[in-house]
Amino acid sequence: MINSIYLRRKNKILIKEGNNKLPDVYLASILKNIEGIGYTFSKKLMDTIRTLSIDELEVFYDSIIAELKKIVGHNVEYKPMYPNFPKQVMDSDVCTLYINAIIHYITLDLPKCKVQERIPLLDNINLRVIDLGEEEEFKQICIDLLSSKTSISEADKEDIKWFVEEYKDDVNSIIPKDIPLKENVALLASLLLKHTNRANDILFNHIKTSTDVLRLTVALSDGDTSLATNTKFRNFKRSERRLILSLLENCNNITEDMVRYKNQWIRLGEKLHPFEYKGKYPKSFQGFNIIRNNIKIETFNSKIEKAFLNNDIIKSVDLLKTRPGEFARRLDQLLRSTEYWQYVIDNFKKVCGEIASPVLMQVISHFKHRNKGNDLRVFFPKGNVAKVYAIKNNLSLINDEACNRVVKLCENELRTRFSNLPQLGNVYIDEKLNDYIVPFSQRSASKALRTIVRGSKVDISDGNTIRFFLWWKEGLVGNVHTGRVDIDLSAIIYDKNWAYLEHASYTNLKSDKYKICHSGDIVEAPNGACEFIDIDINSIIKYGGRYIVMSLNSFTEQPYCNLPECYAGWMMRQYPNSGEVFEPATVKDKIDVTADTRICIPVILDLVERKVIWSDLALKSNPYLYNNIEGNEKGMVLMGKAITNLSKFNLYQLFKMHANARGTIIDEIDKADIIFSVDRGITPFDIEKIMSEFM
Structure with missing residues (x-):
């Protein structure tokens, strides 16, 4: 798990140096294998691997290869409806594609076709370099997350939970002196109560209002500590009830604060039984009495x-x-x-x-x-x-x-x-950071290969074909079976004014004019299922297209949070008919789709500017229409316009403000003491560091 978190967040791993001299053939074999997934090792990491025994190398390799495959989505088997995609779809006539779809919907059988041998991947791949990490830097991840000045994601919270459980005997080494965000205070306090006996400092030094107490009880009940949604409170032990009421009793002006979240407090009161303790905690009893009996107070x-x-x-x-x-x-x-x-x-x-x-x-x-x-x-x-x-x-x-x-x-x-923060010295700032938004709120951000802030714009790399991909699985979630699950991948083309031009989906597998094609609509996934869409950038621009909205639609109406697994992403392909349909080394981004919603818009493409606009958005389905592109097209346009025209504080502005206050901006990157750029030094993907140290 250590390297799972470290790889995902920093592209680094921890490995202990051995006392052996490993033959280069073993290292070369590993490098060749991970190269196919899009990765390689730094020289420093190679030198450390050379000190391992063959047995140690085998354990290391088995763990690291599994993590890398999972990160890019190469840990499952991809069997599109048309295995010779994209050529097979583009070469087929519309009638054949339509008949094959109807047969599949009736029988669930896939079209019978000979799988042709594919030529090797011809694309040039820029490999991601994995470096050797250090435990102190690894621990700093947790410290930065807890030090965040803005809300963090569910994936961030899961990582914090792991840190507390793993370092429970040395928990002070992963806790910062200051925890600015009240949601993080509640999360940490609940974890310390569950896994350690060291919660008192956090409880009595950081929980100061009745809303802080409410967040704590929500965290203990695994609910939404933002308090934006209601929580089903668990039953609390008598000792927990006394602790919660004592914390509440020590707060000031508790009643006005309780009125803000009246309904949640009423439900919590049913679990705390404050009447039993009205003599010991009179302020708390009075607060519950006021909200339960609708006694009006001026707030x-x-x-x-x-x-x-x-x-x-x-x-x-x-x-x-x-x-x-x-x-x-x-x-x-x-x-x-x-x-x-x-x-x-x-x-x-x-x-x-x-x-x-x-x-x-x-x-x-x-x-x-x-x-x-x-x-x-x-x-x-x-x-x-x-x-x-x-x-x-x-x-x-x-x-x-x-x-x-x-x-x-x-x-x-x-x-x-x-200006009161430590000096930075000579600072280099990449102007491309103007395209990246400051992480004001990551609460609803999805877990991804490269998590960035909603509305940020990433360059589309060399190549003319973008390939969207989707993979999902039906089956048991808890003890409940999902039933048949049909998730549809779609791409909608708009012009510069957001006028609709064309789309690729289960209703329209290809467009000869715009050279877009869909790999075929699969409507069940007991063993997992996949769909792909290829987009030819030049042909779309040629005929007036500019924006492409990538959309996932749960046709069978299950919310994504109720699926065993669902993720999507995109690849950049220079030669789309070479290599496998899913080539892990060409994956640019992968996003886990887990929201309590039935429609997801992971990204929007601006083909004219050659930008991928990170969206990670949810859209409610139209209750009067099937959950497909045609039913939600107006919502797509509105959200597309909203996300592509955001005017938000960006990372260039933030880092420039820091540099002007506590450093000197220079133009020569090699002479800089600190670098802010897209791919060197502090990058937009170092979100936890930005949220804790620069905001």
Whole structure:
């Protein structure tokens, strides 16, 4: 498991140096085998492997090859409906493809055809280099995750759980001094309670509000600590109930905080039985009594809403100054509600130093683009499902000078804040980082070969054919069988204005004009099933295409979280009829699809700019239509427009701000003390490091 995490996050492995001299033939054999998966070893790692015995090498190889195959999706067998894809599909007439599909739907039989011998892969492959790691750097992964200033993903949380269980006897070595995010506090405290006897420091030093206590109980019940969804609370032991109520009793203003999540507290009260302890924990009992009996109290939010309703800017500002983070989130509403914007900004300046850095960055980005006339306003709701909402932008304009003052104010505060951090020396910053978004929220991010931030843009490498792939399996999840599972892979072509041009899916396996083709629609997967789509970039651009939306649709309506396994990705193919249909060395990205939803949009392609736009989005199915491309096309367009036109704070801006505050920017990369780039030094894929050290 150590190397599973280390490989996925850092492309490194841990291996103990031996006392032997391994013949080069063994090392060469391993290098050749992993080369076929798209990997090789650094010289430092090769030198360490040379010290292993043959038995040690065998154990090492068996573990590492299995992990590498799993990472790129090469641990399963791929049997597309048309095994000689893509040529077989492009050479077949539409009638034959249609009849074969109908026969498959009725009998589940696949078309009988001779599997032709394929010529070897002709593509040039840039191998990923695996380096030798160190245990301290490995532990730092957990420290960085817990130090994150923004929300982390489910995959991140699973890694933290492993670290706590593995290092439970030396748990202080993986815990940072400061844990800024309350969700991480709840997760860590719950893990320490479950696996160690060292939870008290976290519990009594970091849990300070009733919402902190609620998050802890949610974490102990394996629920959503963002509190965006309801949790089915487990039964707590008497000792746990006393601990939870004692933590709640030590908090201030508990009732107002409890009102914010009233329904969840009512359900939790059914498990805690606070009436039994009303003598020992009277404040807690009183809080539960108020929410259960709907006793009205005046809350901060009700006061704010009343002030806005009465257009009382002075009252609104005075209230918001007591909660600076909320002031930042309400700043736009304040500024468009009054002509006295100077008064609002002057008071915002007084509390700016108390606002979290990620929030200040979002304020900067918002007000930089506030009056640029964007057609849509885009929202990513809090929660563990990657949804996006886009509505028409009908907001009134705000004075340009006010917008500029807010931006400068926040920039100055961040620059001052960053200047107090250790000096960086000479700094090189790659301008390509303008294409990568700062990780403000990774809560709903999927586990992937290379996890980056939603809305970021990755260069499409050399080659003219992009091959999407999908693999899924039906079977038991827990003790319940999924039944027949049919997941459909689709690709939709739009022009520069998002007008529909063509699509490839089970309803349309090929297009001679746009040279796109689908490997065939498989409708059951007891042993796993796969689908592929090939996209010829030049032909699509030639006929006016620009955007391609990759879509996965659960035709049989099971949510992805209820499947044993489902993942998708894309390859870059220079010679699509060479090599196997699935060539692991050509895989650029692979994403595990596990959301509680029935439609997923992993990526959107901008073929004109030659960019892959990382989407990782969920879309609700249309209840009146089959769950297919035709039924969801309007939603696809809206989400496509939203994700391709995001105006968010990017990594170039972030790193440049750090460099200006605590270093010197230089143009020569080899003379830099620290490098920020796409493929050297600190990269967009070092998300946990960015979230902990630079935000």
